[in-house]
Amino acid sequence: MPRYRIRYSKKGPARFISHLDLLRTFERAIRRAGLPVAFSQGFNPHPKFSFGAPLPVGVPGENEYMDIELAEEMPPGDIVKSLGGALPGGLDLEAVFQVPDNSPAIMSLIDRAGYTVRLDFNEPIDAGLFERCMSDLLALPELQVTRTNKEGRKKTHDIRPGIFKLEGVVYGDVAVLEMEIKTGSAGNIRPEEVIRELTGIGNLPVAEYGIHITRNVLYAPGGRSLDE
Amino acid sequence: MQQTLEKILPHVQKPSRYTGGEWNAIIKEWHNIDVKIAFAFPDVYEVGMSHLGLQILYHVVNSRRDALMERVFAPWMDMEGMLRKHRMPLFSLESRRPLADFDIVAFTLQYEMTFTNVLNMLDMAGLPLRSAGRNKNHPLIIAGGPSAFNPEPLADFVDAFVIGEGEEVLGDIIDLYKTTGYLSREDLLEKLATIQGVYVPSLYRIQYGTDGSVTSFAAVSGAPEKVVKRVLSDFDRAPFPSNPVVPYMGVVHDRIMLEVLRGCTRGCRFCQAGVIYRPVREKSPDTLARQAVELVQNTGYDEISLTSLSTTDYTRIRPLVTELLNQLEHKGVGISLPSLRVDAFSVDLAKEVQRVRRSSLTFAPEAGSQRMRDVINKGVTEENLLDAVTASFGAGWHAVKLYFMIGLPGELEEDLDGIAELAIKVLQAGLQCRVAKGRLKVTVSASSFVPKSHTAFQWEPQNTLGELKRKQFYLKEKLKKEKKIAFNWHDPETSFLEAVLARGDRRLGDVLETAWRLGARFDGWSECFNYDLWHRAFRENSIDPGEYAYRRFNYEDVLPWDHIDAGVDKKYLIWEHKRAMAGVLTPDCRAGRCPGCGLCPALEIKPELPGGDDYAPLQNPLQ
Known part of the structure; x- marks a missing residue:
């Protein structure tokens, strides 16, 4: 069955859609659009589409990915037109392209993500101090963080190898960070973990509700584009 | 307000409850509309969005060019805390405007255990709780739904109740409001009371005996002695939304x-x-x-x-x-x-x-x-x-x-x-x-x-x-x-x-207000219901x-x-009560024999069974 890769954005009210609800939302949009989607076999058939790395609730995504299988070939432009017109506010199609029928699942291709983070501080921050925090963090040979799993057990992980890029600028009491970190089924770092470690180094006073994260882009290993 | 909302939404449970923007939601050009109505559902989004009546009335009002309807639901307790902490008034999902900006706020009363949420929503909107404390500068507060058939516990808080089916009467209210919105609140309410199915509690003087029955009753300013429910005829052609709002999040009836x-x-x-x-x-x-x-x-x-x-x-x-x-x-x-x-x-x-x-x-x-x-x-x-x-x-x-x-x-x-x-x-x-x-x-x-x-x-x-x-x-x-x-x-x-x-x-109005002040919310939710609060509220009001x-x-x-x-004759209910005590069955009137509940002659309506056998109700045997 012909396979299509869809790049879309999830912003505004749609950024609060949970991953489970996003499945439902796309399933309904696909039906409204009348796309000839392929169905899984079995007792309770469901449309064949799959998502890349889930976004945390509340985090906007500029370039997210999903794959969809259709029962017949369709020009990608027609998919943009029909599905794009059936999506609720905040979900927009950015690009659609056909991929080989046997290409690996989108989830398995995703390796890293690029984020922009705006940090609001309670007071102006010295630019030099902020620079030092970043370079100190990047200079660490390892960076152990503690995570709690679903059963409530604590486990430590070294996140340093998964931090590929960390840059930032301070404007008074606001800092804007750009980071690329490990994302996907082979290991995942949450941007909040990096921020916690970074602001912890310099004891930087982050304001209440002062962390604003946007996921800009998802990459294949080595930072290669997924648009192929 | 918009900015504060963006900040707090990531920090509440299920933020999709408060964002709006769903498929088929209708946002009209605010300033071009004569009558703006907020449909207020006194329970959480997932419950309210499972309610067909909301979708029907949303469709009915928004089909008019001179009116709009937006939605608001009871914020869950975490969101209530956030809104109060940041001094944000309760707002509608569509245009994110405070409820106080609307001409009419229309509550639906599906269940008695939502009554404290009605009070809480009025308070969160920054509106005086009691009808007597509001004037023409406040939105008109109306309420309908099954629990409006005994509206008395809420009589002090709601300006006018709508008894029966809302599809047509809401249009009558909009038409009246358009031409009389400039009137004082008292004058507007007197006019509203002339619409069939509209009950304005402030136009009724009622006193009770110690046994709970009514000892004195007077309708004033020309309000009708009895408010007769509204009912649609030609149901087959009744307005029905073909474009209902489709929530992002899973709701109860999805x-x-x-x-x-x-x-x-x-x-x-x-x-x-x-x-x-x-x-x-x-x-x-x-x-x-x-x-x-x-x-x-x-x-x-x-x-x-x-x-x-x-x-x-x-x-x-x-x-x-x-x-x-x-x-x-x-x-x-x-x-x-x-x-x-x-x-x-x-x-x-x-x-x-x-x-x-x-x-x-x-x-x-x-x-x-x-x-x-x-x-x-x-x-x-x-x-x-x-x-x-x-x-x-x-x-x-x-x-x-x-x-x-x-x-x-x-x-x-x-x-x-x-x-x-x-x-x-x-x-x-x-x-x-x-x-x-x-x-x-x-x-x-x-x-x-x-x-x-x-x-x-x-x-x-x-x-x-x-x-x-x-x-x-x-x-x-x-x-x-x-x-x-x-x-x-x-x-x-x-x-x-x-x-x-x-x-x-x-x-019971005072009890409701006391219970709400003591913190009663979402009383229909077993995890929220606290009978002790109610016990105190009853005691404080003796x-x-x-x-x-x-x-x-x-x-x-x-x-x-x-x-x-409600259209059914009280004499019929007495007859039914006696039959109940005797254990005697009364057949379904559809089966052909009319047991004489009195509704069809009183409301000048007939059962409608298109595609079924034609149907002729018998006369009321009690008359």
């Missing part, structure tokens, strides 16, 4: 709700819906098929629920289901029946339509003995039930749920024994049908009878809390050795308070709630809701 008929004439004597939604009106099969196809196209849902009080009573249900399956099955769209009548026909139908097999079927015999089922006019026999469950087990279901009520008028120990015996017989039917022993399950759910206004049982006392608890314990003990029977019961304190409010009067729940009214008493006319 599917198309296609209303196939309104009303129910089975005449169960405890049932308020059976009275207030009379007469029975069906849509034609053609209309339903057309609406079903449009709804699937416009929403993208993969399931249609055929909703009504009793869908298997739809005259041409089988041909309808066949037609819908023919049109929609190839699109992967399934059909579901929300409730099943207790008979084998209904089970066969469920087997035919339910593409996605739910694990259990639910039946409501309501009472355990034939005597008690005759008292409540349930019209179901043990044979009906055993046929139904045998058909279910035979068709591959291995779990059934049975709904019963305890505390019904005149209930004896043997009636409770009947519930346990019936549950065991159902279990045995499962064993006989060779349902795998590991999977066979019978769930018995016992709720407590709540006497409701406008029913044949409106005069009856509720069982005391102690009696209800004892009966629950008795049943639990009786069923505990049956490992395959699960027994659930409702919190009796909730049912008690429901009875107090359902038969309450204006003296009101004994037992006098409301446990009082027995006499036939001659003027009841606190007697000026609200």
Whole structure:
């Protein structure tokens, strides 16, 4: 069955859609659009589409990915037109392209993500101090963080190898960070973990509700584009 | 406000409750609209968005060029805390405007246990709680829905109630408001009271005796003595949304709700819906098929629920289901029946339509003995039930749920024994049908009878809390050795308070306000309900709630809701009450013989059964 890769954005009210609800939302949009989607076999058939790395609730995504299988070939432009017109506010199609029928699942291709983070501080921050925090963090040979799993057990992980890029600028009491970190089924770092470690180094006073994260882009290993 | 909202939304549970922006939501150009209405649902988003009435009225109002309707729901307690902390007023989902900016705020009262949420939403909107404290600079506060049929506990807080079906009367209110919005609040309310179905409580002077009955009653300023409910005729052509709002998040009823008929004439004597939604009106099969196809196209849902009080009573249900399956099955769209009548026909139908097999079927015999089922006019026999469950087990279901009520008028120990015996017989039917022993399950759910206004049982006392608890314990003990029977019961304190409010009067307004001030919210949610708060509220106002729940009214008493006319003759309800006490059944008026409830002549309407046999109601034998 012909396979299509869809790049879309999830912003505004749609950024609060949970991953489970996003499945439902796309399933309904696909039906409204009348796309000839392929169905899984079995007792309770469901449309064949799959998502890349889930976004945390509340985090906007500029370039997210999903794959969809259709029962017949369709020009990608027609998919943009029909599905794009059936999506609720905040979900927009950015690009659609056909991929080989046997290409690996989108989830398995995703390796890293690029984020922009705006940090609001309670007071102006010295630019030099902020620079030092970043370079100190990047200079660490390892960076152990503690995570709690679903059963409530604590486990430590070294996140340093998964931090590929960390840059930032301070404007008074606001800092804007750009980071690329490990994302996907082979290991995942949450941007909040990096921020916690970074602001912890310099004891930087982050304001209440002062962390604003946007996921800009998802990459294949080595930072290669997924648009192929 | 917008910025603060963006900041706090990531920090509350289920933020999609508050964002708006869903598919088919309607945002109009605010400044070009004459009358702006907020539909206020006093429960969380997931509950409110499962309510068909909201979708219908949203469609009706937004179809007008001169009016708009936006939605607001009760914020969950975490969001309430955030909004209050940041001093943000309660806002509508569509344009994110404070409720105070609207001309009219329209609450729906689906359940008595949402009343404190009504007060809380008014307060969060920054509006004076009481009608007397508001003027023409505040939005007009109106309320409708089933609990408006005894509006008295909320009489001090709501400016005008809408009694009966809202589709047409809301239009009348908008038309009037357009030309009289400049009037003082008092003058506007007097004008509103001239619309049939609109009840303006401030135009009625009511005093009560110690027994709870009305001792003096006066309508002033030309308000009618009785407010007669509104009801739609030509239901087949009633406005129905083909573009309902489709939530982002999973809601309680997350599917198309296609209303196939309104009303129910089975005449169960405890049932308020059976009275207030009379007469029975069906849509034609053609209309339903057309609406079903449009709804699937416009929403993208993969399931249609055929909703009504009793869908298997739809005259041409089988041909309808066949037609819908023919049109929609190839699109992967399934059909579901929300409730099943207790008979084998209904089970066969469920087997035919339910593409996605739910694990259990639910039946409501309501009472355990034939005597008690005759008292409540349930019209179901043990044979009906055993046929139904045998058909279910035979068709591959291995779990059934049975709904019963305890505390019904005149209930004896043997009636409770009947519930346990019936549950065991159902279990045995499962064993006989060779349902795998590991999977066979019978769930018995016992709720407590709540006497409701406008029913044949409106005069009856509720069982005391102690009696209800004892009966629950008795049943639990009786069923505990049956490992395959699960027994659930409702919190009796909730049912008690429901009875107090359902038969309450204006003296409860102070109690409601006190309970709300003490922190009562979401009283219908067992995790939020705190009876202690209510206990304190009653005590602070020197009101004994037992006098409301446990009082027995006499036939001659003027009841606190007697000026609200649901169309069914009070003499008929008395006749029905006497028949109940004698254990005599009253047949469904659909079956051909009109028992004479008096509604059709009083409201100049007839049952509508398009596609069924033509129907001629008999004269009221009581007159």
